[in-house]
Amino acid sequence: MSFNYYPTHLIQRHEIKEKQQNIPAEHGVYFWWIKNLPVNIPLDSCIRYGAYSLVYAGISPDKKGKPNSKATLKTRIRTHYFGNAEGSTLRRTLGVLLAEQSGYPLRRVGSGKRMTFTHLGEQWLDQWMQENAAVSYIVMPEPWIVEEELLKQISLPLNLKGNEHEFKSSLSCLRKAAIDQARILDIADESHSKRTCVTA
Numbered sequence: 001m002s003f004n005y006y007p008t009h010l011i012q013r014h015e016i017k018e019k020q021q022n023i024p025a026e027h028g029v030y031f032w033w034i035k036n037l038p039v040n041i042p043l044d045s046c047i048r049y050g051a052y053s054l055v056y057a058g059i060s061p062d063k064k065g066k067p068n069s070k071a072t073l074k075t076r077i078r079t080h081y082f083g084n085a086e087g088s089t090l091r092r093t094l095g096v097l098l099a100e101q102s103g104y105p106l107r108r109v110g111s112g113k114r115m116t117f118t119h120l121g122e123q124w125l126d127q128w129m130q131e132n133a134a135v136s137y138i139v140m141p142e143p144w145i146v147e148e149e150l151l152k153q154i155s156l157p158l159n160l161k162g163n164e165h166e167f168k169s170s171l172s173c174l175r176k177a178a179i180d181q182a183r184i185l186d187i188a189d190e191s192h193s194k195r196t197c198v199t200a
Contacts, residue, residue, distance in 0.1 A: 005031065005047050005054060005154065010134035013081045013126070023074040023137070029150065030077055030137040032056040032090060032158075037132075038097055042167055045155035052134060056090055056158040057150055059143035065161075073137050081129060084116040093158050093171065094133075095125050096178045102128070106178040107188040115182050119193045 010033055015021040033052035037043065046053040060076040061069035085092035085106060092106070095117045099105045104121025108114070116122055140146070148162055157167040160175075 004138075006049060007031075007136035010049060010052065010136055011077075012134050013130045016078065016081060023077050024139060025072040025074045026139050027141055027143055028060060028073045028137050028139040029143045029146065030058050030060065030073055030135055032058075032080070033134045033136065034094075034158075035132050038101075040170075041097070041157055043157065046157065047154060054154065055156060056093075057154075057156055058090070059147050061144075062147075063142075063144045064147070073139070077135055077137070080135070081133075082126075084122045086114045086116050089160070090158065091122075091125060091129075093160075093175065094129070095121065096174050097171075098125070098128065099178065105185075106182045107185060108182050109188050109190060112187045115179065118188045119190050123196060 011021045011023075016023065031054055033049055034055050035051045035053065037053070037055070041055075043053045043055070046055060048054075058076060058080075060073050061071040063069065080088045080090045083091060085095050092115075095102070095104070096106060099117075102117070102121060102124045104117045104124055106115050107118050107121075109116050109118060117125060151159060151163050155165060156163060157165050158171065159165065160168060160172060
């Protein structure tokens with residue numbers, strides 16, 4: 001199956017927050033376009049759209065990995081934009097890659113079973129994504145059928161599962177190192193901090 005990777009419009013975080021764009025609660029494939037990533041990430045083969053590079057794609061739901069999943073394009077895109085590193089592999093990857101810039105490493109939070117970048121770190125990532133990330137999507141009834149083919153067709157350096165990209169090994173090591181460090185560090189004390197909304 002061939003895809004039209006060039007959308008007529010890239011949807012930014014504030015457009016969803018302010019309900020200027022309504023993501024459908026349907027099955028499909030979504031594409032993340034990012035700019036201003038660290039220079040060590042290979043982007044030469046990525047599809048470009050203006051200043052943005054297509055670096056990550058996801059499907060919703062993932063009926064192969066999670067047969068009972070009821071996720072939709074709306075729920076997954078909102079999780080990536082407004083969730084945290086525990087529920088969004090994209091946010092965890094971006095946060096790990098940007099940790100030196102943000103100053104917020106991955107940490108254990110709450111009871112210690114979850115890992116995020118803490119309220120302040122996730123808020124920093126919210127702002128970064130607002131300025132540097134955009135998303136597009138294609139509605140598709142059975143997106144899990146095309147996932148493997150999709151990863152073979154285009155260069156997606158931030159995908160891990162089923163990906164053969166040259167950056168996969170480096171990214172896996174960076175994420176593992178961040179998790180290992182988080183396990184060593186004390187559980188973050190977030191009693192005096194609270195995640196606040198990022199305005200457009």
